[in-house]
Amino acid sequence: MLTKDFIRLTGTSLLAHKLRSFLTMLGISIGITAVVLLTSIGEGLYKFVLSEFTQFGTTLVGINPGKVTTFGMSMGVFGSVRPLTISDAEALKQLSFAKSVVPLVQGNAEVEGNGRTRRTTVYGVGSAFPETFSMKVGAGRFLPDDDPTAPRAFVVLGYKVKQELFANTNPLGQRVRIGGDRYRVIGTMEAKGQVLGFDLDDTVYIPAARGLDLFNRDSLMEIDILYKEGTNVDRVVAGIKRILKSRHGRDDVTITTQEQMLKVLGSILNVLTFAVGAIGSISLLVGGIGIITIMTISVNERTTEIGLLRALGAKQTQVLSLFLGEAIVLSAIGGAVGLLLGVGLAQLLHAMLPALPVHTPWTFVMFAEGLAITIGLVAGVLPARRAARLDPVEALRAE
Amino acid sequence: MIKLEKIHRNFQVGDQIVHALDDINIIINDGEYVSVMGPSGSGKSTLLNLLGLLDQPSSGKYYLNGGDVTELDEDRQASTRNKNIGFVFQVFHLIPRLTAAENIELPLVLAGVDEEIRKQRVNHALESMNLMERAQHKPPQLSGGQRQRVAIARATIMEPSVLLADEPTGNLDQKAGLNVIETLEQLNQHGITLIVVTHDEALGARSTRSIRMLDGRIESDNTDNKAG
Structure with missing residues (x-):
């Protein structure tokens, strides 16, 4: 099958159920929006805190009396310093x-x-x-x-x-x-x-x-x-x-270098960004389940169509990729819309609350879109495989 | 040429084994016009599915144009279906969201044929089926007869050697049915092997060879139908 035809066939079946396709995409969009928005805030915070710390330069070393032990307590409290x-x-x-x-x-x-x-x-x-x-x-x-x-x-x-x-x-x-x-x-x-x-x-x-x-x-x-x-x-x-x-x-002194501090701070803030991203991912997961649901319904509804395609000489892999393609298109478009929404909302939030630092790195954007497509792929596999494995005789008989 | 050798097809229904096809041996030459008749459950649909490579025999050999097709893997069987076999169904099986032209085009699309060539062949098919002004209509906007002619155009667009029709007039009124049958017969006169499964005695009588089935066996195989 030519790529162009593949896209056209996928497109027509998605357009045949506009509302359904739209709602499924919306699920993914909301997920991606949440991920992008939350990580943008997390990353903004990271940049903000880091710039606060590095405004004194990075070649600063602080020396404090007393040794900070592994328990994090200064021996100075015992006055033996x-x-x-x-x-x-x-x-x-x-x-x-x-x-x-x-x-x-x-x-x-x-x-x-x-x-x-x-x-x-x-x-x-x-x-x-x-x-x-x-x-x-x-x-x-x-x-x-x-x-x-x-x-x-x-x-x-x-x-x-x-x-x-x-x-x-x-x-x-x-x-x-x-x-x-x-x-x-x-x-x-x-x-x-x-x-x-x-x-x-x-x-x-x-x-x-x-x-x-x-x-x-x-x-x-x-x-x-x-x-x-x-x-x-x-x-x-x-x-x-x-x-x-x-x-x-x-x-008997504790020496804190700016480098060390930045390292520790950086790792803490990274965990924070990752954590808020993970919270956003929950809604993405729900969006993925939406795709599975819709694709399963779609395969059920189009059983005879699948049988027909097989009768016309479609290979199992072609049927598989058609349905997988639909799932991926749903998630990719949903993801792209989610990206725009997420970045837009982040900027809007920043405009309304200038104190709230917001930063959306391109790598996050790419990652989020990649994640959306991956979710589409994973969510589409099960229904698409079911479609590909249908017995054509049974499928044609279904009405 | 189609050659079936000792074909058996068994189904497991509950704990019983049903012999849908029981030792079938047939040779159908190129360009023959064969009707397969028999009561429900006699195995004629199973035979048609088997001939169309939609179903595999439990045992026996099926030679299509000299090659053993029972040995082929899924993908090869799919491409054999695509190139050598056309299906016409009782319920048309058109995809409702695609136009008549797009439905006809489907086998070419699946085979990855170039758009230019596709267009030519689809136009030619539309013309010969008298569907030119219906090309951009979707199936729900077409009459039953028109739909079946779209289906026939789709079945023949790859210029297969065999055309399998399962009750092609079953969902049509008499006039449209006759028109469809005449279309199929015309194709047969141009050399395609036409195999029609039907209940309809009148339809069966039009073929040059009539195979009657009962309980998975060939009851009679009347090679010179019209004379007999």
Whole structure:
């Protein structure tokens, strides 16, 4: 049989039952729509979270005091850990691959200035903070590279704090009180927005040593190192370990590389995308059962036609492929419509809720269509085989 | 030429074995006009299905145009049906969603014949069946006689050597029936072997050879029907 005729014969039998064919396709369409829509949202979320994390660059390494054991609990809770100090941070600066090293301590405190008070997040950091975390100074400058153990009482205000306390007046040179100590404002940050729910603008930055005093701590919460791009991450980790081990006497810190985080995060988000895709697949399965049902009915109704085709010299394989063809056409068209609907709905959702990230990769689209066709194939096999195996004499007699 | 040798066809009905065909031996030469008659259950339909390769004998040999067709596999039998055998049924068996022309075209489509050639042959068939202005009509829009002529056109479009007709006039009024029979006889005069299964004595009497069956056996085989 010529391909053209095959398509024509398949088409006419589907068109002979327009409503039935339409409804069967609809079943598959809804399934594919669900799969595409859900995976688009999942994938959008994936991209969103990943971009949130990588906005600080991928060559960032975080060092936290205490060893995270396989139980995921920091030994730090038992207090048997050497604190991570500012001099540790200074020592790490000698690493050849370290572009910048930032000690970090964080807490909440009241900031008082221009006659107003605001409770905000206070970061005790080093002078390399802006370059390490890709933050930009708006006006003035960031904390200077003072003696890290006895820095001057300077403060840099986050965008929101500056707005709240000083509104439109120039805060540079003004005095503010943080936890009872007086600081001079030497700079303000550009607006940054929220990252994973943290408002990076509702912050003030003071030198790390002063932060430790303010929060009455003897250990930093974290030391962040930005290493030169192209450096092997294992070398970075080994270098950090070597220095801290020689200083602390043992390996009592947790080193988290951005690469590791992305890997873990990526696999979690992939599972999430896969899970929502699987939920969508349930409706696809139902659509597939719809095809089996309709094709079985179709074979029953057209028994005499099958007998006739055999009498006219149709081979069993020809009968098989005709019915299989119908099932595949139903699922392929249904799938294509579902794709359009799914992508369209995803875009519509994104237009209505811009906060909801949506992303439809082409590989998913191809995969979804392939899945639809496969479902048609699998669903069509049983009825088509029944059609092909009918005894022509019996089939012709059926009426 | 058709040659049946010691053909048996048994069916299992419940725990009984029914001998639908019991030791059938026939030779039908090319261009013969044969009627097969007999009461219901005499085995004439089974014989026709067997001749048309829709059914296999339980034992015995069937030679068609010199070759043993009982030995062929499914696909070869299908293509033998397609090329050498035409069927005309009592209930026409036209596909209702296809036009008259498309119904006639079906065997050519199944054989994978080129569209150009198909068109020519279908047009020729429509013309000779006097169906030219009905070409684009679908079966429900045609009269019984027209439908059967479409079916005959379809059965002969591959220019088979044998035409098998199972009660071809059974669903037609007398006038249309006569027209159909005359059409079949015309084809026979052009050389096709025509085998008609019928209850109708008058129809049977028109053939040049009459085979009468009873209980799966050939009761009489009257080679010179008209003279006898």
